[in-house]
Amino acid sequence: MRKIMIAAHGYLAKGMKHTLNLLVGEVCPIEVINAYVDDSDYTIEIEQFLKAAESEDEVYIFTDLYGGSVNQKVTALKLKFDFTLITGFNLAVLVAVALASEPLSREQLNAVIAESREALQVVEPEYSEQQSDEEFF
C-alpha cells in the first residue's frame, strides 16, 4: 500500500492535504506534520509513521524545503528507515504520486519529478491556432 506523509513548517501540510483531497479524493492515506505550530516534538510522530509501515508498503515523505529543519530531521531518519524522501514539493508532484496506478520505480519517480518541476513556471498568455479536425485525428 502507498502511504504518504507531508511534513512542513506551519500549516502548509494540513492545507496541502486538504487541497489534494479536494482534487483527487482520498486515494491513499495521507498523514501530515504541522511543524512548529506548538512545542511538541514532531519527529516522534514521523518515527511512529515509519515504524507502522509494513515492508511491502510504498512509503513517501514530502518535505517543504531542502535545507530546512524539517527536511534535516527527516533526512536523518533515512539512516534508520526505508522510505522515499522528496523535498520542495508542489501540488503537481503530490497529485502525480498519489494517483500513480503502480508502485513507482526510481526512474519513474524521477520522471514524475521532472514533469512536476515544469509546473513551476512564469506564465505568459500565448494564443495559438487550434488544431484542425485532421490534425486532431
Place this chain on the structure above:
Amino acid sequence: MIVDLRVDDRLIHGQVALIWTKKLGATGIVVANDKASQDPVQQMTLKMAVPNSVKFLVKSVQDAVDLFRNPKAADMKIFVIVNKVADALELVRNVEGICRVNIANAGRFDGIPESEKKKLANTIILSDDEMSCLKELVESKVPVVTQVVPDHPERDMKSLL
C-alpha cells in the same frame, strides 16, 4: 469513440485534465461549448489545463457533432466535456457510440438563484430546463451517472431524480 461525456460547469480544470484524462486513457479532449468556441481567451486558458500529449479542440456543440460523426473518431479515445446538461443531451441525440455520460458538476454558476433550482447532489443544482433535459437524457440508451473523482463510487443518475 467517446469514452466519457462529462458535464462540468467549470469545463476543464485541474481535476479533469490531470486525473480523468489519465484514468480514461483519453488520447483527445473536446470541449463542446458554443461560447468557448467563440472566445480565444477561454480557448487559451482551457488549453493550459490539457496535458501536451493529448490532442485538444474547442468546438460549438453543432461542430462537435460533425467532428464525432467523422469515421476516424471511432479510432480514438475521446473525452468530451460540456458545461450543461442540455448540451450533453444534444450530443447524445446526435452522436452514436457514447460510452457514458457523467454529470459531475452542474448548474452552480448559471446565475439562477438556488431557490429556483433543484439540488440533486452537492455539485449538481439544476434549473427547470436542465432538469427536463436530464429526465430525457436518463431515458436514452446511454448510461447516465455521477462521479466527481475516480475514487468516488459511480452513482446512477436515475436514483437521484
